[in-house]
Amino acid sequence: MSPTKTTASKTVTYNGGLDGVTIHLPSGAIEFPRGTPVEVSAEDASVLSKNPDFQAHKATTPTTEPPKEAS
Numbered sequence: 176m177s178p179t180k181t182t183a184s185k186t187v188t189y190n191g192g193l194d195g196v197t198i199h200l201p202s203g204a205i206e207f208p209r210g211t212p213v214e215v216s217a218e219d220a221s222v223l224s225k226n227p228d229f230q231a232h233k234a235t236t237p238t239t240e241p242p243k244e245a246s
Contacts, residue, residue: 185220186212191228198223 189196189207197206200219207213212232215223223229 183217184214185217186232187215187220187223188212188230188232189228190230196228 187207188211189209191209193209195206195208195211197204200215200222202216202219205213205215205219207229220231224231
């Protein structure tokens with residue numbers, strides 16, 4: 176059995192004229208509500224980057240800051 180591959184992800188936002196769309200990509204069907212960032216694989220983001228209704232962003236890793244103490 177081959178090891179599981181991990182793929183980089185990107186965030187894609189649909190900004191087309193409809194309220195949302197469902198797109199069938201290499202990884203499967205994904206729903207994109209207009210204006211809502213959706214995390215997809217780098218391969219899927221590459222496919223969507225050819226369409227002007229989609230804007231790809233680098234996926235950001237959320238950072239957690241320690242709680243600030245009250246003075």
